[in-house]
Amino acid sequence: MPNHRKRRPRVGLTDMPEVVMKNILEKSNFQSILKLRKVSRDFRNFIDDEKPEFHLEIIGIHMTSEQIKIFLKGLSENEAPHIEYQKHEKGCQIVCSRRTKSKTYLLENEDFVEVFCRELEQIMSHQKNSVLLSFSLTAPNIPDEFKRILKAKPIPIKTQIFAMTTKTHSQVMDVLPHMNPKYLKELCFYSSANSPHKKWIFDGIVESDQWKTAKTLEAVQFFVDVPLKNFHHFSAGNYFVNAVTAEELFELKEVSGWVLSRNKKKHNFQNYLNSNKLKRVFIGYLDEEPLKEQELHVLFGKPYFPNPRRKVDRGRWYFRVAETDSAIHFVLYFAKTLQLSLVNLSEVPSNAELR
Secondary structure, three states: OOOOOOOOOOOOHHHOOHHHHHHHHHOOOHHHHHHHOOOOHHHHHHHHHHOOOOOEEEEEEEEOOOEEEEEEEEOOOOOOOEEEEEEEOOEEEEEEEEOOEEEEEEEEOOOHHHHHHHHHHHHHOOOOOOOEEEEEEEOOOOOHHHHHHHHHOOOOEOEEEEEEEEOOHHHHOOOHHHEOOOOOOEEEEEEOOOOOOOEEOOHHHHOOHHHHHOOEEEEEEEEEOOOHHHHOOOOEEEEEEEEOOHHHHHHHHHHOOOOOOOOOOOOOOHHHHHHOOOOEEEEEEEEOOOOOHHHHHHHHOOOEOOOOOOOOOOEEEEEEOOOOOEEEEEEEOOOOEEEEEEEEHHHOOOOOOEO
16 A cells, blocks of 8 residues: 655755754854855855854964965864965865865965955855954955955954064054953064064054053064163063163162052052063063173162072062062063062072162
């Protein structure tokens, strides 16, 4: 006897209620969302309209005149893809790599910079609420199309760390203002020229909100010629300046609010303790002539040497942090570098003077 029961029609993803579709996308990582986008035109349109959050953790971009590489990592992913947009005689060649696997595509009559910027714009439109751990950019020169993407973005990029490697200081201000200062904790600047004697103009950078709100700074492979007072708010750092004076170093110690001033009046340091706790700061300088050792001894007192017969540095000083069990450790090295760090009182040598 023939079976007259009707077959139920197949139900696809796009036939599900909208609330179910949204729930699926909310629980998917960015790579799964990109794969779902290829399922059908309807699904692609739904994803493009809803723009589900990608929850990216790291975005790294490396640009040259011949190719652009981007590294993307989500919060819940152990491995992340590398995508290369290469200049090709027929257009733009795209190479997607993951560990030992890779796929290559060719987009004819397409410019590789424009293709990259289009896809980056699409990616960033899905990074609306979550905050990146790191956004890094290596680019000797910033393409105009990339600048346009940054300017067109309605919300500045939310990231805790912004790192940039480029040829000159002027390139920095093409990108830095587009980082959201509210979330920014660390700034890293590197010179692609790798010339420690090259001067970068930081006048505009030190006036930016991004500079003023960050707590950690790394600026190496070049030097800056701005007053040391512009670096007072960094609790951790590694940077090079043209020169420092004994007065500037004394002000750096005092203005932090950690120690008692010379007239024994307390600074308002408790708020500083809570918001900007000193960790470790390294400062390199090119010209040692302005740093007069006699002036330093007048302001800081007699230095301590672990082994007076074999001096490994120009002197060390310890300054008590009022109402805590900590002290500031200041070391002046021979190699035109100095260090400020916070140590426990138990780490202060018994024969060192604690000021």
